[in-house]
Amino acid sequence: MKKLLLLLSLVLSCNAPALAAPPSNFSEAKVVAKEKIYNDQANSALGELYCGCQWEWEGKSGGKLNPKACGYQPRNQNERAERTEWEHIVPAWTFGHQRQCWQKGGREFCEKDDPVFRVMEANLFNLYPAVGEVNGDRGNFSYGMVTSKKPQYGQCQTKVDFAQKVAEPRDEVKGLVARTTFYMFDRYNLNMSRQQQQLLMAWNKEHPVKPWEKLRDQRIAAIMGHNNPFVTGERVWTDGYKPVGDGVVSAIAAKPATVSQPAAATASTAGAIIASKNGNSYHLPEGCPSYSAIKEKNRVYFETEAQALAAGYKKAGNCK
Template sequence: MKKLLYVVTLFLTTVSPAFSSPPATFTEAKVIAKQKIYLDQANSPMGELYCGCKWTWVGKSGGRIDAKSCGYETRQQQTRAERTEWEHIVPAWTFGHQRQCWQSGGREQCVDTDPVFRAMEADLFNLYPSVGEVNGDRSNFNYGMVSGVAPQYGQCTTKVDFQQRAAEPRDEVKGLVARTTFYMFDRYKLNMSRQQQQLLMAWDKQHPVTAWEKERDRRISAIMGHSNPFVTGQRSWTSGYKPAGDGIVSAVPVRTPQPAPTPTLASASTATGVIVGNQKSHVYHLPSGCPGYAQVSAKNQVAFASESEAQAAGYRKAGNCK
C-alpha cells in the first residue's frame, strides 16, 4: 500500500505546475507529453489515438505498438505500423498555411521565424500518440465522414479516404478530436470552413467529454497553464463562432527592410554577395543567374546579405533566376 501511494505521489508530482512549464519546441513537447501526460497510458483501455492499441515506451518519446492488443493489421507501411508517432490532431500543415512564414519558406521558415507557429507546433493539447502508419496515411487531411471504404487496418475502425483527402477517426475519440480542433482554432485565431465546423459540432454533441479527457486536460493544464475551455465547458463552439486568439501572445517579428548602402545599383552590385530586392514586388535577385538583377530601379532597391535574410523579410526569389 505504501509503495502504491509513493508511485501515485511521484506521478502527481511530475505534473505539478511548480515543476512544469510549457514546452518551447515540438521535440521538447514530445518528451514532456510522454513523461507527464501519457506515461501511464501505454496499457490503458483507451490506448493510442486511432486504433486503441497498447504500446511499450522506447527511448525518450517513442514506442512499439502491440498490434495484437487492438487487432491491428498493417495496410502497407510495416515499419511505421510497428511504432508510435506523435500526431498533431490539427496538422502542422493546416495551421502553418495560415501563417505568412509558411508562404515564405514552409515549415522550416516558420520554426525559425514565427513564435506563434512554434507555440502551435508544441501545444500539448494538440498532441496524441498514434500508430505511425495511420498517422502517415492521415497526412494533413481534414477529419470527415468516410463511407464506402473497406476496413484498412484489421479491427481498427479509423478510415482514410485518399481520394477525398479525409480521415474518420474511431468513435471513441471523435469528441476529443472535435474539442481539440475547436481549442486550436480558437486559441490561435484560425479560420475553419463551415463544413468542418458543422461536422465537428455534431461530433462534440454525439460524443460528450469522457473521464479520461477531463484527466488529460488536467494534466496538460498543469504544464501549459490553462485548460481547454471546450473540455471544461467554459466555451462552446457554435455556428459563426469568432476565435478569441488567446495564444497570439507575441507578434511575428517583421523586419523593416533597410535601403541599400548607396542609391545606385552600379555601386551596390560591386559589393560581393549583395542580393538586391525590389521593395515594390517583394522579389529578390541574385548577383549571378538572375537577369533582373540590373533592372531594379534605384528607388525600389533593398539590399540583403543572404537569401535567408531576404526570405525572412518576406521576399521570394525571382522566377527567372537560373
C-alpha cells in the same frame, strides 16, 4: 478500483503546480508529453489515438506496439505499423498555412523564424500518440465522414479516404478530436470551414467529455498554465463562433531612439522584454546581463513575461 484510481489521479492533477514554462519546441513537447501526460497510458484500455492499440515506451518519446495484439493489419507500411508517432490533431500543415512564414519556406522556415508557430507546434493539447502508419496516411487531411465500409487496417476502426482527403477517427475519440480542434482554432484565431464546424459540433454533442479526457486536460493545464475551455465547458463552439485568439502574441515594436537615449535604454525605460529571433530565451531590463547584447536587427520585444512565454521563449538562465 480503477475508477477510484482515476478519480484520485484527477484530484492530484487539479492541484498540481504549473511548470516554469510550456515546452518551447516540438522535440521538447514530445518528451514532456511522454513523461507528464501519457506515461501511464501505454497499457490503458483506450490505447493510442486511432486504433486503440497499446504500446511500450521506447527511447525518449517513442513507442513500440504489437499490431497483432489489437487486431491491426498494416495497409502497406509494416515498419510504421509497429511504432507510435506523435500526431498533431490539427496538422502543422493546417495551422502553418495560415502563418506568413509558411509562404516563405514551409514548416522548416516557420520553426526557425516564427515563435508563434513554434508554440502551436509544441502545444501539448494538440499532441497524441498514434500508430505510425495511420498517422502517415492521415497526413494533413481534415477530419470527415468516410462512406466506405471496407476495413483498411484490420480491426482498427479509423478510416482514411485518400481520394476525398478526409480521415474519420474511431468513435471513441471523435469528441476529443473535435474539442481539441476547437481549442486550436480558437486559441490561435484560425479559419475553419463551415462544413468542418458542423461536423465537429455534431461529434462534440454525440461524444461528450469522458473521465480520461478530463484527466488529460488537467495534466496538460498543469504544464501549459491553462485548460482547454471546450473540455471544461467554459466555452462552447456554436454556429458563427468567433475565435478569441488568446494564444496569438505579437511582438511589440521597438520605440525609436533619440539623440540622448540609445535604443537599448529606450526599451529598458519602457519596460520591454527582449528576445532574439535566433534564440529561445528572453531577457528582462533589470537583472539580466545579456539584455543589451542582442543585436537590434534580431530583437523581438514583449510587454510582459507572460507574452514571451506564450511565444515559446524561456527566461535566460543568467538572469538574477
